Amino acid sequence: MKNLFGRKVAIDASMCLYQYLIAVRQLDGQQLTNEDGETTSHLLGMFYRTIRMVENGLKPLYVFDGKPPVLKGGELEKRLLKREAANKQMEELKETGTVEELMKFEKRTVRASKEQNAEAKELLTLMGIPYVDAPSEAEAQCAELARSGKVFAAASEDMDTLCYEPKFLLRHLTVAEARKLPIDQIEYSEVLKGLNMDRLTFVDMCILLGCDYCETIKGVGPVTAFKLIKEHGSLDKIVEWIEKNPEKTKYKLPENWPYKEAKELFMNPEITKADDLDFKWSEPNTEGLVDFMVKQKGFNEERIRSGADKLKKGLKGGVQGRLDGFFTVVKLTPAKRKADEKDKKGGKKRGKK
Incomplete structure (x- = not known):
């Protein structure tokens, strides 16, 4: 992650929320909840994983899904049927199944609700982290931002993102350390070149x-x-x-x-043109975070204040630019490198004359 220092990255928020709802659990395997029984796994994941990125000098921008294309309706209907079947199997396993078996089927039932999306947006606003509402598919909007140069890369686990022509695609960005995975950086132009x-x-x-x-x-x-x-x-x-x-x-x-x-x-996806979008990173609202995360959602106040301090420090440190931002980075092909070396040798000879 440190290799991405100073990079702005557009992240598929819906994919993140799904990951956090799946991964952030209590010791008994159940999702985190507050005293009122409300699920808070998505908030914990969003808070700490975002802080981790900011501490490493990244500037995350989250992109939320809009209205799905009509053509996606069939796929969404299939997912709904799978969730219903998984829910039924979970009920049957509650008496006799193991924790592992229950988790397997629960993963098929998880979906971030409208309320959970709204809570994530409220949290990001209090953290000083910008977000964008896509008119349709989040990954298409992420790719538009990366293609235009507004951000360095699109980050998503959905490989469909490559179809929207991002300059770079990052995979495992939000889960790399938790799963001990490397962050894959895929360069779109190299994909096309490699496949011819x-x-x-x-x-x-x-x-x-x-x-x-x-x-x-x-x-x-x-x-x-x-x-x-x-x-x-x-x-x-x-x-x-x-x-x-x-x-x-x-x-x-x-x-x-x-x-x-x-x-x-x-x-030709439905997107908002990058030039029409403005976003900025700002200092977190510490007292607002305490009110939302501690008083409303039941998190530990000391940890939330500590997280806010890390955000402040990380966002200030992230102001420093990358060295390659001051220079034009040119890739040298073997042929170009040989030609340059030949020119250098020729220059030395001319100097002697």
């Missing part, structure tokens, strides 16, 4: 691999998806090939497959 694809072809392959907007073709995994894209050049041509040669291929297209609509959502 343009953005449209890459999006086609991602739809084949599976996304939130439509089903996949049964039997098509990563290796086959890459092979088909390389052979046919685009998803449209793959679909045409399958439809024209049903007897020559084992692949069957899903009925009324809306892959074109999915492609349009990735290529």
Whole structure:
């Protein structure tokens, strides 16, 4: 995380809240609650993980989901059915199941509510940490901010984020230390270069691999998806090939497959242009944090005040810029490096003359 010192990062808030609701638990495996029985796991996670980032010199900006695209309705309905099935299995396991078995099914039922999203926003405001409400998908808005240079990177566990063309994608940023994982920094241009694809072809392959907007073709995994894209050049041509040669291929297209609509959502997502967004980091409201986190939510006052002090110190320290902010960083290809070395040698010879 220290390698990201001085970086502004747009973080998918909905993904974070889900992670905290899953990971932040009491010793008996239950979510944290206050005396009134209200869940507070999301607040504890948001408070301390954000402080950890700020202490390491990062400037986090959280982005919250807006209204989901109509096309996502089918996926959301599937998730709802899975949650209902998991809830039913949990009830059956309460008498005979182990803590591990209960946790397995509870993970499938977790979803941040509107109230929990609102509480997270209130907490961030008191912490002096900015947030943005996306008009639709948070990861698309994060990518827009990263692509425009308003922030260094988009941070999300959702690999669909790459379809929206962020300059950099960070994975495991908010859970790296808790899970002892490295933070992955994925450079979008290097992804396309490594796959030898343009953005449209890459999006086609991602739809084949599976996304939130439509089903996949049964039997098509990563290796086959890459092979088909390389052979046919685009998803449209793959679909045409399958439809024209049903007897020559084992692949069957899903009925009324809306892959074109999915492609349009990735290529032209509903976002707020980065130039229309202004945000800043400010000093935390310590007394406001005490009132909200201690008096209303039941947290320890000493720890909340200590956290506020760390925020103040971290945000002041984060004012210092990165060295690469003062210079233009240029990547040298092997050919360019050889040419530069040749020029240097030529310069020395001319100097002697």
